[in-house]
Amino acid sequence: MVDATLKAIEADPAEALASRRYFLGRLGVYSFLSLFAFIYLLPLFVVVANSFRPLPEIIQNGLIGIPHSFSFGAWGQAWSSYCVSGTCEGMHRNFFNSLEMTIPATIISTMLGLMNGYILSKWRFPGSDLIFTCMTFGVFIPGQLSLLPWAFILGHVGLANTIGGLVLIHCVQGTSFTTLFCRNYYVGIPDDLIKAARIDGAGFWRIFFKIILPLSPPILIVSVIWQFTGIWNDYLFGVVFSSGRGQPITASLIGMASGGVNVRVYDVMSAAVLIGAIPPLLIYFFGGKYFVRGLTQGAIK
Amino acid sequence: MTQATGLAEAAAGPTLRERLARAVPIIVLAPSLLASFVYVFVFAIWTFYISLSNSSLLPSYGFVGFGHYATLWRNTRWKIAYSNLFLYSALYVTLAILVGLGLAIAIDQRVRGEAIWRTIFLYPLAVSFAVTGTVWAWLYSPNAGIEFLVRSLGWTDFTFRLTTDRNLAIYAIVATGIWQSSGFAMALFLAGLRSVDPDLVKAAQIDGAGPFRTYRKVIIPTIAPIFVAVAVVLLQFAIKTFDLVAALTQGGPGISTQFPANYVYDLMFQRGQIAEGAAGAMMMLAALAVVMVPYGLWLVWRRRRESGHG
Numbered sequence: 068m069v070d071a072t073l074k075a076i077e078a079d080p081a082e083a084l085a086s087r088r089y090f091l092g093r094l095g096v097y098s099f100l101s102l103f104a105f106i107y108l109l110p111l112f113v114v115v116a117n118s119f120r121p122l123p124e125i126i127q128n129g130l131i132g133i134p135h136s137f138s139f140g141a142w143g144q145a146w147s148s149y150c151v152s153g154t155c156e157g158m159h160r161n162f163f164n165s166l167e168m169t170i171p172a173t174i175i176s177t178m179l180g181l182m183n184g185y186i187l188s189k190w191r192f193p194g195s196d197l198i199f200t201c202m203t204f205g206v207f208i209p210g211q212l213s214l215l216p217w218a219f220i221l222g223h224v225g226l227a228n229t230i231g232g233l234v235l236i237h238c239v240q241g242t243s244f245t246t247l248f249c250r251n252y253y254v255g256i257p258d259d260l261i262k263a264a265r266i267d268g269a270g271f272w273r274i275f276f277k278i279i280l281p282l283s284p285p286i287l288i289v290s291v292i293w294q295f296t297g298i299w300n301d302y303l304f305g306v307v308f309s310s311g312r313g314q315p316i317t318a319s320l321i322g323m324a325s326g327g328v329n330v331r332v333y334d335v336m337s338a339a340v341l342i343g344a345i346p347p348l349l350i351y352f353f354g355g356k357y358f359v360r361g362l363t364q365g366a367i368k
Numbered sequence: 369m370t371q372a373t374g375l376a377e378a379a380a381g382p383t384l385r386e387r388l389a390r391a392v393p394i395i396v397l398a399p400s401l402l403a404s405f406v407y408v409f410v411f412a413i414w415t416f417y418i419s420l421s422n423s424s425l426l427p428s429y430g431f432v433g434f435g436h437y438a439t440l441w442r443n444t445r446w447k448i449a450y451s452n453l454f455l456y457s458a459l460y461v462t463l464a465i466l467v468g469l470g471l472a473i474a475i476d477q478r479v480r481g482e483a484i485w486r487t488i489f490l491y492p493l494a495v496s497f498a499v500t501g502t503v504w505a506w507l508y509s510p511n512a513g514i515e516f517l518v519r520s521l522g523w524t525d526f527t528f529r530l531t532t533d534r535n536l537a538i539y540a541i542v543a544t545g546i547w548q549s550s551g552f553a554m555a556l557f558l559a560g561l562r563s564v565d566p567d568l569v570k571a572a573q574i575d576g577a578g579p580f581r582t583y584r585k586v587i588i589p590t591i592a593p594i595f596v597a598v599a600v601v602l603l604q605f606a607i608k609t610f611d612l613v614a615a616l617t618q619g620g621p622g623i624s625t626q627f628p629a630n631y632v633y634d635l636m637f638q639r640g641q642i643a644e645g646a647a648g649a650m651m652m653l654a655a656l657a658v659v660m661v662p663y664g665l666w667l668v669w670r671r672r673r674e675s676g677h678g
Contacts, residue, residue, distance in 0.1 A: 096477045103471060104488045107547065110503040111491070129516040130506050179400050190393040198397075202404045207660055208412070209608050211632045211649040215418055215427065215642060216411040239403045246400065271392045300496030302611035303629075307637060317498045321615050324502040333506070344499045351494035355487060363559035 114344075118142060118337035125333045138334075145338035154312060158339050161316040165299055165346075167230050168315055172237035173294040179238070180245020180290055185279050187246070188253035189261050190271070199250055205243030210303045213240075221308060232308055233315065237298045244297070245290045252286040252361075253279065289361035292354050296347040316343040412653065419646035427642060436647040446648065449626040452538055453655060456627070457606040460545045461599055467546060468553025468598070473583065475554070476561045486558070490551040497548065501615025504544045505531065508616075534624040537617050541609075541625055544616060549605065553598050560591035596666070603659045607652060628652050 113131055118141050120134045147157040187199045217236055218227070226232035256279070264274050305318030314322070320343050324336065351358070419437070422430040440446050475485050492500065507513040508531040515528040530540035564587050572586045610629035617625045628648060635645030 092477075096474050096479060099470070099474050100479065100485055103467070104485065107488050107492065107551075110500070110507060110547075113507065114503055125512075129520060130509070130512045131514065131517045182396050183400050186393045186397050192394070198401060201408060202401070204408045205404050207604050207656055208408060209629065209649065209652045209656060210610075211629055211636075211645075212415050212653055213407065213411045214633075214636060214649075215646060216414045219427065239407050242400050243404060243407075246404075270389055296494055300498070302496065302498050302614065303633070307633070317496045317611075320496075320502065321498045321611065324498075324505070324615055331512075333512075336502070340499050340502055344495050347494040347496070348491065351491060352487065355490055355494075356483070359486075359490070359555045359559065363556065363563075 114337045114340050117333050118145075118341055120334060122332065122334045130333060141334035141338040142342075145335045145342060149332075149335050149339070156312070158316055158319065158342055160312050161314055161319040162342055164230055164309075164313060165315040165317070165343075168233045168237070169295055169298045169346075172234045172241060172298050173291060175234075175238045176241030176245050176294055177287065177290040179242045180249045181280075181283065181287070182275075183242065183246040184249025184251075184253050184286075185275055187250045189256075189258070189274070189279070199246070202243055203247045205240065206247055210240075214303075214307055217304075217308065228309055228313060230309070230313070230315075233304055236304050236308070237294075237301070241294050241298065244293060248290055248293070249283075249286055252283075252289075256282055285357065285361040288354055288357040292350055292358045295350055299347050415646045415649055418643055419650050421643055423643040423646075425640035425642070432643075436644045437651075440644055440647050440651070445623050445626055446628075446631055448623055449628045449631045450651070450655075452626060453607065453609075453628055455538060456542055456545070456609065457603055459539075459542045460549075460606050461602045463542070464546045464550045464553050464602055465595065465598060467550040469557050471550065471554040472557035472561055475558060486555070489554050492548045493551050495548075497611040498615045500544060500548050501612050504540070504547070505616050508540055531617055532621060534621050537621060537625045541612060541616055545606070545609070545612060548612075549602060553602070556594055556598050557591065560594040561587065564590050593670075596663070600659065600663050604656065607656050607659070628655070 109131075116132065116134050117125055117130060119137045119139070120132070121136060121138050121140075124135060125132075145157055146159050146162075148155055149157045183202070187195050213236075221227045221229075221232040221235075226235060260278060261274055264278055269277065299315075300317055301315075302317050302321060305315040306321070309315065309318065320339060323339060417429070418427055420431060420433060422428055422432045471485075471489055475482055479485065508528075510516070510527075510529050510532060513528075515526060518526040518528070530536045530543075568586055568590070569582060572582045577585065608629060609627050610633065613619060613625055613627050613630050619626045619630055628651065632645050632648040632652065635641045635648060
């Protein structure tokens with residue numbers, strides 16, 4: 068009895084200390100995360116809010132502020148009537164240019180990556196590892212190194228200043244990424260599975276469609292997200308190999324932002340920035356979870 | 369049925385069809401292989417040759433030697449660009465890793481709403497540097513952004529002018545780069561933390577190690593390879609830095625935030641000095657080699673060691 072009370076007295080302060088420590092630890096973790104979340108969300112909040120705030124209000128109250136009145140005018144202007152470098156059609160043309168460039172280049176480079184990854188992991192031949200290493204160099208080559216040769220080639224095949232030329236560039240450059248991702252992912256699929264299928268008489272294509280492709284969704288998602296966001300967000304090739312109305316949206320955004328306009332049209336710019344950011348953001352919001360999972364399953368090793 | 373024909377064919381030696389079947393993988397691989405070969409080697413040699421030629425506005429192939437490299441390295445703007453690259457890479461990679469690791473460890477403490485936190489920290493990765501740079505340029509702008517906000521809240525002497533100060537503008541680029549990429553580091557570190565053997569952690573705790581010591585002595589050493597992978601990916605982002613600068617500072621104020629990528633672009637397409645631009649591009653490749661060659665050797669060494677142990 069006495070013993071029990073003593074024990075309770077002894078245990079209590081220790082337990083109180085422990086729970087206080089736990090509480091402080093939680094407080095620390097959540098404050099740390101909240102502080103960073105604030106910094107990470109601030110720019111998003113600012114553009115979204117400003118795209119709905121009337122320009123006089125932004126100029127008067129500064130860029131960071133809660134909207135006092137809403138207007139959708141900036142979105143309409145940014146989409147169809149704002150003047151960039153002499154033409155007053157807004158960004159819609161550039162937006163569709165980006166779609167026209169990004170969708171085919173993503174599909175083609177992903178398909179090539181799947182096939183290359185499959186061959187370089189499951190149909191190895193003498194020298195295939197060396198070939199794989201060389202192909203991955205393409206991932207690291209700075210774009211500046213390829214600008215002059217591309218200018219020459221695009222000029223000679225008649226693709227200069229076209230979306231088709233940009234598709235070609237992104238397919239060639241992107242295939243190094245998708246090949247790297249897919250090959251590293253397929254290496255994890257047991258070779259016995261392929262051997263068994265071959266003994267059963269399945270050939271190259273049958274094994275691909277019946278065994279490899281059904282196991283591919285995680286790496287397919289990584290490839291598509293990586294390629295779509297990378298190509299959509301590319302600025303270098305867009306600004307070099309297209310101009311004016313023919314530019315993809317990322318290139319025209321920088322042209323608009325640094326175009327030397329004296330009165331800053333923050334409201335229209337905000338809407339334009341969001342129009343340029345929404346497609347990759349949507350892709351991330353829906354696929355982000357699978358992206359991280361797939362990336363760690365094989366892409367980065 | 370197929371097996372039977374297969375056997376029959378095998379008995380008769382390799383038929384045309386069989387030989388064709390054996391060639392399929394190589395035929396399928398060939399176009400990408402050719403494209404990659406041209407993209408990686410032919411383009412690099414081509415650019416290298418142009419850097420040695422007398423090209424100016426248009427490529428021409430008269431050989432002049434390494435003169436353009438000398439001109440490049442005599443130029444103050446290029447020297448600033450190259451030293452900016454080193455300063456930026458060092459700060460950006462180190463700090464993005466620290467922030468990413470910090471966030472990953474915090475999220476790993478069984479917090480509520482993990483998916484929401486993760487999305488918040490990862491979303492900047494989806495957005496282009498063009499968008500990021502434009503928006504952060506506004507936030508840094510003295511008469512409309514953060515300085516304006518704090519002053520209007522009552523602190524009238526507050527100054528926050530990164531992008532208009534020659535000595536500080538580079539740090540604005542570093543901070544923005546970290547904002548964009550630390551989520552990527554976080555995601556990979558988080559996956560790494562989740563893959564650590566729970567028994568190892570339990571053993572450390574039984575030995576009386578506190579949470580801090582457990583991280584320092586047990587968990588972080590086990591995920592060391594992830595540090596290397598993250599650092600290499602971030603470093604090659606850093607060397608390619610181009611659009612962030614174009615959108616955020618346009619290389620200014622003055623020439624204080626020039627980067628090699630921006631200067632090369634200017635030489636090639638604004639000033640019509642493509643040979644010197646090509647020399648600059650080759651120097652970018654050299655910077656990349658400084659990173660990639662040791663990494664490649666390290667990978668080979670690790671693979672050898674692993675297969676030696678296995």
